Structures are given as C-alpha cells and as structure tokens.
Amino acid sequence: MPIQPSRAPARPLSLLHALALTLFLLLPLTAFASGVTGVGISAIQIPDPVSGKPTGGYVFYPSSQPTPGTTAFGPYDVAATPDAPAIPGAKPLVILSHGNGGSNLGHHDLAAYLASHGFVVATLNQLGDYFRDTSKVGKIEVLAGRPVQVKSAITTLLDDPKWKTLIDANRIGVAGFSAGGYTSLMVAGAKPRFVRFVDFCQHYPQNQDVCGKADKYKAEAARQGKTMEQVLNAMQAQLGKYGDTADPRVKAVFAMAPLSLIFDEHSFDNVHIPVFLYYGQNDTVLPPEANAKHIQPLIKTLYAVKEVPHADHWVFLPPCSPELAKDIPAMCVDPAGVDRAKVHEQVNADALAFFRKTLDVKD
Numbered sequence: 023m024p025i026q027p028s029r030a031p032a033r034p035l036s037l038l039h040a041l042a043l044t045l046f047l048l049l050p051l052t053a054f055a056s057g058v059t060g061v062g063i064s065a066i067q068i069p070d071p072v073s074g075k076p077t078g079g080y081v082f083y084p085s086s087q088p089t090p091g092t093t094a095f096g097p098y099d100v101a102a103t104p105d106a107p108a109i110p111g112a113k114p115l116v117i118l119s120h121g122n123g124g125s126n127l128g129h130h131d132l133a134a135y136l137a138s139h140g141f142v143v144a145t146l147n148q149l150g151d152y153f154r155d156t157s158k159v160g161k162i163e164v165l166a167g168r169p170v171q172v173k174s175a176i177t178t179l180l181d182d183p184k185w186k187t188l189i190d191a192n193r194i195g196v197a198g199f200s201a202g203g204y205t206s207l208m209v210a211g212a213k214p215r216f217v218r219f220v221d222f223c224q225h226y227p228q229n230q231d232v233c234g235k236a237d238k239y240k241a242e243a244a245r246q247g248k249t250m251e252q253v254l255n256a257m258q259a260q261l262g263k264y265g266d267t268a269d270p271r272v273k274a275v276f277a278m279a280p281l282s283l284i285f286d287e288h289s290f291d292n293v294h295i296p297v298f299l300y301y302g303q304n305d306t307v308l309p310p311e312a313n314a315k316h317i318q319p320l321i322k323t324l325y326a327v328k329e330v331p332h333a334d335h336w337v338f339l340p341p342c343s344p345e346l347a348k349d350i351p352a353m354c355v356d357p358a359g360v361d362r363a364k365v366h367e368q369v370n371a372d373a374l375a376f377f378r379k380t381l382d383v384k385d
Contacts, residue, residue: 030133060085061137062106063093063201066185068178070149071264072167079175083188084109089138089179096175097345098127099133114193114381115179117172118145121200122281125153129199130147131340135370139379140202142189144176147382151201160235162260164201165216169208169267172196176271193381195274197373199338200308207317210275211268211292213261214284222283224314230284231307255326268292272382274325276373278338279305296325296380300369302333302379327377333360 062085068077085106092099106158116136120128126145127132133143147166150158158164176194179185198206208214223233236250243253261267280298301314308314310329318327330337341362342354356362377383 029178030179033373037308059109059140060087060089060106060133060140061102062087062104062108063100063102063134063198064105066144066178066182068146068171068182070167070172070176072163073149075149077147077149077171079144080133081179081185082130082133082143084113084137084140084142088136089134095127095130096277097343097349098130098340099343100127100130102130102137105137106196107190109193111188112190113140113142113188114195114377114383115144115176115189116197116377117175118143119168119172119196119198119202120145120148120207121198121202122151122159123153123156124148124202128339129197131366132197132370132373136374136377139374140383142179144175145178146171148202148205153165157384160239162257162263165214166261167264168201168205169269170264172205172209173265173269176269181335191271193273193383194271195276195377195381196272197276197278198280200335201281203277204282204284206275206277207280207282207290207297208267209269209272209287210295210297212285212289213292214289215286216258216284217251218284218286220250225346226309226312229307229309256282273300274377276300276376277314278369279308279335280317281308282317285317290317290321293321293323296323296376298325298372298376299327300330300332300338300372302329302335302337304332305335307335321334325380326372328372330360330365332357333365337362337365338369 053070062083064081066079066081068079068191070077081188086109089101089103089108091100093104118129126147130299133145148171151164179189180191196209198208205254223236227233240250274296276298279302299314299318301310336353336357337360339353347354
C-alpha cells in the first residue's frame with residue numbers, strides 16, 4: 023500500500039518516530055533478506071512435448087504480501103495466496119515432479135516452504151501418469167516423457183514475460199518423489215536400463231505397485247511372439263524419442279524415495295551435478311535395497327543421503343487433509359512412531375539448505 027501524504031502541517035519527526043518510519047519502509051526488504059516472505063501462487067499452462075497437449079501447473083513465488091493462512095485448492099490446504107504480488111528480482115528456480123498418479127499440488131508444502139525462503143517453484147501434472155490418467159504408466163510415453171515434460175516446464179517459465187524476470191536461469195534445481203525422483207535423476211543425466219524390471223519382479227513378485235501388471239505385460243509380449251526382455255530392449259531403443267532426457271540447465275537434484283531399480287552401474291556415468299537422496303527405512307513400494315540404497319554407491323556426485331526411520335513410501339506426501347484421508351487412506355497413514363508433520367519439517371529444511379548450497383544462494 024502506498025504511503026499517503028499527510029494533510030496536517032509538517033513538523034519535525036522525533037528520533038523514535040524517524041526510526042519507526044525507516045523500519046516500516048524497509049520491512050519488505052528485510053523480510054526478504056532474512057529469507058522469510060509471503061508466498062504467492064499462480065496457475066500456468068505448460069506444453070507437453072509427448073502428447074502435444076498443454077498440462078496444468080502452478081508457480082509458487084516470494085511475495086511482499088504476508089500469507090495469513092491457507093487457501094483451499096480442491097483437497098489441498100495450500101499456504102499461498104493466489105496471484106499475490108511478487109517480490110521483483112531474479113531468484114533460483116526449483117521444479118517439483120510428483121509420483122505415479124500424483125498431482126501438481128501433491129508437494130505443495132515443500133513448494134510453499136521454498137518459495138517463502140526466496141525460491142520460485144513450479145509444479146506440473148505429468149500427463150499419462152497423473153491422478154486423472156495413468157494410461158501411459160510403464161510405457162515409453164512416461165518412462166522417457168516425464169523428464170522431457172520437466173524440461174518443457176523450465177523452458178516455458180524462462181520464455182514467459184511474466185516469470186522470466188523473476189528467475190535466474192543459471193540457478194535451477196529439480197526435486198521429485200517416487201516416479202518423480204526417477205524423473206529428477208533422468209533430468210540430471212541418468213540413463214535407465216528398462217530390462218531390469220524383469221529381474222526386480224522375479225525377486226519381488228508380491229510387489230503389486232511395480233509388478234502388479236507383470237503377467238499382463240508378459241501375455242501381451244507373448245502375443246507378439248516376443249519375450250519381456252525383447253519388449254523392454256525395444257523400448258530402450260526409444261529412450262530419445264522425445265529428445266534428450268537430460269537438461270544441462272539443471273544444477274542440483276533432490277530425490278525422495280526415487281524409483282531407481284532400473285539404474286545400473288553405468289547409469290550415472292553422465293551425472294555431474296549434486297544429488298541428495300532421501301528414503302523411508304521400511305518402504306514397501308520401492309524397497310530401499312533395490313532402489314535408493316542400490317544407487318547410493320553408484321552416484322559419484324552424491325551430496326547426502328538420509329533415511330527416515332520406520333517410514334514407508336508415502337511419508338514424503340504432505341500430511342493429509344480430512345478429505346484426502348478419506349479418499350486415499352492408505353497413503354495418509356504412517357507406521358507407528360512416524361510423525362509425518364515432523365518428517366516434513368526436516369525434509370523441507372534439508373531441501374532448502376541443499377538448494378541454497380548447490381545453487382549458490384546467499385542467506
């Protein structure tokens with residue numbers, strides 16, 4: 023709000039009043055400098071190079087307008103104010119990639135937290151693998167398309183007159199959960215070996231999340247006169263179908279419980295940026311020994327790795343609203359001894375510290 027001129031006769035300000043006025047005028051600046059601001063949120067449309075259709079997302083950004091509470095976006099209570107004024111100046115950018123069947127607000131708490139500390143954060147629905155449509159899961163459209171969709175989000179923001187002045191193109195990171203963790207590693211330069219799905223499902227035949235449709239895929243392959251290995255090797259040859267899955271603009275990756283069973287000892291040969299790995303100790307969806315712990319020694323640029331004691335896979339989703347707890351109860355309940363709210367306090371703080379360090383952000 024602009025300061026209106028007073029109609030009262032001018033009179034000398036006392037030292038105390040002058041100091042108070044100075045603090046008032048500098049408040050937005052000092053709030054930003056201390057790393058805590060309000061948070062704005064705006065919807066965006068991102069071209070999807072895979073389907074040729076636009077996909078919806080959100081941009082979270084630092085605002086001079088305080089965020090008094092939360093705003094309801096469907097089943098999510100988001101700590102951001104729609105279309106609040108942005109604090110000018112170029113800031114680091116982080117793209118968030120959701121998990122299998124997730125949504126562009128599935129990690130709204132991390133997005134709002136980073137934005138409140140000076141980052142621009144963008145999310146997107148990953149078409150073919152989001153809550154309204156998972157028809158391309160397990161197919162090249164998702165396995166190779168996800169990272170290309172993230173790249174499109176970065177390009178869209180850097181080309182958009184509304185956002186490009188708020189983003190430092192030399193300070194970009196990606197964070198992702200589950201299939202989004204896989205996506206973030208791909209953007210960093212990792213190369214999967216799809217045939218490893220076969221070996222995993224032989225060792226974990228009861229894993230319905232990864233292998234639940236293995237028999238169906240095997241039957242489809244047989245009808246084509248092929249083995250699953252042949253089908254997956256043919257898919258491997260299509261890895262570059264939508265363009266390079268790596269993005270050299272990305273300088274750091276924060277991967278939470280990543281789908282990583284399909285990476286081998288040479289998958290990270292071209293990863294040259296810092297990677298932070300996070301996983302739950304008792305993850306039953308993506309068992310750590312075949313996923314996060316499997317790739318831990320393979321990443322030469324590993325920045326840090328953290329295990330959440332006793333936690334299952336879904337601990338990385340924000341604490342559920344009552345509506346979500348009713349709709350997806352299995353994803354909203356944690357094992358005994360796991361406090362999801364406290365876990366997120368730590369995860370969010372670790373993500374902030376990581377991106378500040380690796381993207382060279384000064385406190």
